[in-house]
Amino acid sequence: AQRVTQPEKLLSVFKGAPVELKCNYSYSGSPELFWYVQYSRQRLQLLLRHISRESIKGFTADLNKGETSFHLKKPFAQEEDSAMYYCALSHRSADKLIFGTGTRLQVFP
Amino acid sequence: DSGVTQTPKHLITATGQRVTLRCSPRSGDLSVYWYQQSLDQGLQFLIHYYNGEERAKGNILERFSAQQFPDLHSELNLSSLELGDSALYFCASSPQDRGGTEAFFGQGTRLTVV
Numbered sequence: 001a002q003r004v005t006q007p008e009k010l011l012s013v014f015k016g017a018p019v020e021l022k023c024n025y026s027y028s029g030s031p032e033l034f035w036y037v038q039y040s041r042q043r044l045q046l047l048l049r050h051i052s053r054e055s056i057k058g059f060t061a062d063l064n065k066g067e068t069s070f071h072l073k074k075p076f077a078q079e080e081d082s083a084m085y086y087c088a089l090s091h092r093s094a095d096k097l098i099f100g101t102g103t104r105l106q107v108f109p
Numbered sequence: 110d111s112g113v114t115q116t117p118k119h120l121i122t123a124t125g126q127r128v129t130l131r132c133s134p135r136s137g138d139l140s141v142y143w144y145q146q147s148l149d150q151g152l153q154f155l156i157h158y159y160n161g162e163e164r165a166k167g168n169i170l171e172r173f174s175a176q177q178f179p180d181l182h183s184e185l186n187l188s189s190l191e192l193g194d195s196a197l198y199f200c201a202s203s204p205q206d207r208g209g210t211e212a213f214f215g216q217g218t219r220l221t222v223v
Contacts, residue, residue, distance in 0.1 A: 006151075034211075043111055044152075044199065044214040086152060096165045097142065097201075097212055101151030 002027050004089050006100035013077050014108050021072040021103045023061075023087030031089045033063055033070040034097070038084040047072075047085070057081070077107045112136065113202050115215035123223055127188040130218045134181055134202030140164075141183040142203075142212060143175055147196040158183055190222045 003026040013019055025031060035047040048056045050063040050070060061072045070087060087100040112135035122128055134141050143155040154167035158177035169175075172190075177183040187194060197219050201212040 036214075043113075043216045044201075045111065046211045049211070096154050096157055096167060098154060099144070099152035 002031075002089060002098050004087050004098050004100035006085075006087055006103050008103045009101070010104045010106065012106040012108065015079055016076050019072075019074045019077045019081070019105065019107075021085050021087075021105065023070045023072065023100060025068050025070065025087075025089050027068075027089060033061070034088040034090070035059070035061055035070075035072050036086040036088055036099070038086070038102075040083070044086065077105075079107045079109055081105060082107045111213040111215065113200060113213050113215035115198075115200055115218050117218060118216065119219050119221075121221045121223060122190060124190055124192060126190050126222075127186065128190065128220065130185040130187070130198050130200075130220070132183045132185070132200035132202075132215060134183070134200075135204075135213050138202035138204050138213070139181065140203045140205060141177055141181070142201045143169075143183070143185050144199045144201065145196050146199060146217070152199070155185070187220070192222050195220055195222045 005024045007022055033050040036044045037047045038044045059074045061070050063070050084102050084104050086102045088097050090097045114133040116131045139160045142157045145153045155169040156175050157165040161177050172188050175185045197217045199217045201214045203212045
């Protein structure tokens with residue numbers, strides 16, 4: 001069954017500290033992985049996708065097929081990074097986007 | 110602004126009642142997805158429509174139904190409401206009927222059942 005697991009409900013760090021938000025997935029084929037972010041009182045928006053191999057707002061994520069993971073990383077967290085982060089999985093032949101339960105990132109000054 | 114519009118923003122209703130949530134997708138997008146977000150469940154996929162046809166169903170209760178109209182807007186109907194149906198309901202749209210593309214989300218409708 002398709003599944004996305006985000007083991008941490010809450011991650012708290014101080015400004016300038018490294019951040020890693022964990023995401024593991026279960027899928028039999030070759031999935032497409034995404035990270036979505038939801039800032040306070042705003043709608044969900046795409047942060048990055050694995051096929052783009054890009055860095056957005058200093059965040060990167062590498063798809064590790066061996067470990068079935070797609071962890072989101074940033075070397076130096078900023079206060080404005082505080083938000084809810086969702087990992088999501090899809091497939092070109094699939095009709096839905098499966099989300100994890102989300103991790104709330106709190107960055108303290 | 111993602112271009113996806115959801116109405117109403119807030120809805121308070123009593124148990125046993127029926128409500129309709131509306132979603133207008135981005136111009137040109139043919140796919141509409143509905144999700145339920147509750148505190149302890151995260152984002153739960155409910156249903157997907159593409160160009161008026163149902164394409165996939167998730168954990169959608171029988172009390173819930175949805176449809177997509179010829180103008181591509183979609184409605185989610187929730188009936189015989191229970192306290193546990195209180196949640197934030199999101200819709201998202203994308204241009205294609207297949208996964209792998211970015212989904213654009215609306216601001217959500219917050220439903221409170223009292």
